[in-house]
Amino acid sequence: MINIKRTPKTRPLKSHLIELLIIFTICIIAITIYSTYDYKKLQTSMIEDNNRLYATQLAKNTRQVYETYENICYSVAFNQAIQDYICETDPLKKYDEYQEMQNYLSNTANLDSYITDIAVIGKNGNSIALSGSTDSYEALADSLPSSRFSYQSMGIMTVKYIDSHILAMPVHRLQAGSSYLGAMFLAIDISRFFENGMPENAEYKPSVLFATSSEGELIYGDGKLYDAVLEAGENSESFSLKAGSATYAANHYSLSHLGYDLYVLVDKSQYSARTLQLAGRQLLWMAVILLFSGVLLLRFFHPLISSLNELTQFMKKITEGERKAAKEGITIKQGMFGCLEITNISDAFNEMLRETNRLNYTIFKTYTEMYELEMNNRNTEIAFLRSQINPHFLYNTLTAICGMASAGMTDEIISVTNALSQIFRYSIKGSDLVTVAEELEIVKSYLKIQLTRFEGRFTVRYDMSDDSYACLIPKMIIQPLVENAIVHGLEQSLKKGELLIGAGRNPEYGYLALWIYDTGVGMPSEKLEEIRRALKRSSRTKSGDARKDLLEMDEQNHESIGILNVNTRMTLYFGEEYSLLIDSEENVGTNIQLRIPYHTREESEKEADKNEVI
Template identity: 30%
Template sequence: MMTFQRKIILAFLVFVLFPIFILGYLSYWISRDTLQETISNQTVQTLNVLDRNLLEAVEEVNHFSDYMVSSGDVHSFLASQQEKSLIELYHKRQAIAGMMYANAEVQQFILYDLAGDRMYQSNDQLLWKEPEWMVQEMKQKKGASVWLSPTAIRKHPLQGQSDLFLTQGRIINDINTLDPLGYMVLAIRLDLLDNVFASESETPSTELLINKKGDILYALDHQLIGKRLDVGSLIKMHTGETGFFLDQWNGEKQLITYRPSTFQMAGEKDVWMVSMKPWDVLSNSTVYIRNITFLLSAVALLAAVCFNWFYLRRISGFIQALQKNMKLVESGDLSARMNEYSLKELKNLSFRFNQMIIRIWELIQRIRREEEKNREAEFKVLQQQINPHFLYNTLESINALAASSGQKEISKMTINLGRLLRISINGSFEVPVRQEISHVISYLEIQKIRFENLFTYEVVIDPSLESEPVLKLVLQPLVENILTHAFGQEDNGRISIRGSRSQTTGYFWVEDNGKGIPHTVLEKLQKKRDEKEERGHGIRNVHERIKLYYGEKYGMMVCSCEKGTIIRISFPLKKGGSNV
């Protein structure tokens, strides 16, 4: 079974560390995708500008070739080849050379007649045989420019020349008749494109012109021209739309952005502009998020370990100790105690637990003492019941004998004593008020005979109270105490017993005109003492029995002075009713 400490650690990992990891992971991927899209959008704008600049550069060459194909000198030169004037031919060559040198990007200028024979070449460094398909392309264009990529030249090399260059070819038509006179080929240095593709951006990037197969038609790094951009995601460009993707090239992950170029080359159906940026450089911010996530996870894990070692371990130990002590208390061992803890909260809890156990022990001891007193009181009552029970038959015999002998006083005492014994023999704790009054009257009658009418008494009870139950033997001990302590030999004593009621409480009032109870004795009666009452069923015995049986709100109140004493007994009414 998993311990509480492990449950808390698991909860910490699941509800704190795991959400941090997931949040960091999602933040990394969301920021990664957002960064890709943002940079690619910016790169597309750059490629758009680059494409426009490329067209502008190409347009400058087109302007030059327009001038050349419309030049009268070129036309006359092609026509002069049929004339045998060497002087005129020399002057035409010089004029053409002068036009070529006006454009520094043109590396070679070649004129061909319709039969394909070279009529003019600006220098002898390049000996080039044009591919047949390019000638056919120029014828189809009918005078428009036809561009050839550097890779096409590499496939059909110029004799004695390994440099890469662009090639432009055009059919030359007669101005007047529009009949073809021949065709022109220009070899353009790659500086034309280098100036366009050169970039001063802080972020390293590689811009390419490629065809549909991925062959690199142009790159600022000329070593790449003719190689293939071999990436698995290149098929996405077949849709013909602008886009981007992440892929490996040359052993490095690249963010590759592409768009179709408006610059077309002969022999290539589609030309694409591609920009490649190293993803490791671009993703520094996302790597920072990823590293921060790992760092936060590590810190959270370290915090969990520290939390477990410095705090959770103590709490877990406290809970285990509390559980152990609670089981001991549950089994009845009240000696169990919690140790002190340094943490304030745990210290307070352990202190409260110990105080609770101490309080429970005190309550149990108090209940035991009260039960012991109750048993003693019941025992004393039973003891008083036992002796009259054995004497009852004997008293009947004495009564019969006294009556037959004419001893009326003895017979009267015997009858009253029998009545006393009958109430004592009753095993119940409560008797009706009328029986309790009958019991005390019988006792008073016996004492009147004994003390030769030294006192008188009166009993006045509310009739509505007579049927209410009351704890038996509560009046007789009080009367006995009056007769024992209140009257002297020559006093004319008077005892008054009254019974009244309120809505829910019954009252007995026992009053005498004796010498009163000393103040010191009253103080002792008010104090709660645990020692046994030496006088048997005295005033305290009555008071304690009423409280034990009816509760703390009921009992006895004593008021005394030199002219007498008044004792009030209160007890609950079970039948209810209203005042009468």
């Protein structure tokens, strides 16, 4: 018998690697396709679940908010002071109660940020509204049923240029069986309520429909979508809806206690197409990566893997906290058949480590400086707010109010107290950067008080360019300078004086010049130089503790603390080159000038949007 021994067929290692790579690629593609299909189902399910969760939370929030509005309506409608006011027939008593009612309604509106207006209309003609006018509510009052507990929706109406949802309730005496007194109305900024409730950074924004249950009146949302919902006649909690060429996944919530229906819809076709697009892109990238990996595997199999293992071990040392390794870097020895890419990677990695160390130091230093600046700003603002409402000014104002009260000057008292309250409210609320127009309003309130006190001893004139009103400046930066001009200039003068407030833009250097000039007693040259030196010290010799610096300035020059305070804030905001400029001549007058980088609120918002996109 002849035994034939077959010699095994041999092939190059490269062929084996190619064969293995082809099998591996087929398996990966199959797994990727299957995973992509599962991902599509999972992504669709997650989006629908998230929408359902969002809709449930939105319905809960809407129910809670509107229950709060109902309680507010009951609270206002059955408030004894409100009822007394709308029934009052004595003009003097009604006038005296007006401000009290305004404060009550204002405090009530502050309970919720979406309340745009509260109005009460009495059947005898007495009325009050935070917006100032009740004309638009009168037609609604005529159509409101006068039953005792008829709380209901009155639809949408424009209030303060805002499309608001109007809630209404008739006003009855607290005693049982009493007659109808009038109606109260609550205006809600419904658009902002639902827009603020939208999920942030969501790729697919849901559509929200909010309507009354009984009348089917749409309060908020797309009218065409709501018509499609009504045509479908679906009342279940979850359903699909066809509207035009789009198919929506809808969630319905009936707020039966409040008498509203809430629908939250998401366009299915939109996120389905997006999901398929992402899946196709993922498959394409997987194919590219596999091809690229195969080429690298065939060409650099052994040196690449060993070098990457060495690099991986070095990275693990860094993640484990070996700072010495991060400082020294890595040197990969590849042998005879080295790979240029591995050398470049190691060099780039070492450069990255060095750059990371530099960046860490820079970031730490920057954050430290930002923290110190923020602390200085906060301490300066606190000290500023503490020092702005001058006790002498407040004492003189209250004394003047007492004198007006004894003389029965009711209108003057209301005017002065309103101006005083505006100054206090403005100084403690809102952003620290305001427009020149906003700052001038509070300055005018302050001057209203001073002109009432001094009874024509000085006049006020404004010389403002049109483009100066929109410039952003630090809050309460003009009022202290105006107060200084009155107290140290005009008040001490025996002749009738003038106060000039002006502003103009310097387009060449990009700043706004703002000046306050008074024709008061002025100051001698020695006093002027003393104040100028104090201004330099307040802007250059800061210890880092703004509170301590202000106390030292107060001790050194008490009469000029207002000017020094403003100067310190200016240099903290804009730098030493924007410190105050002051000129004065004895028996002639004093001029103080501010230079402010010209920047508007619109420009700030555009920069913020640009940074957010980046």
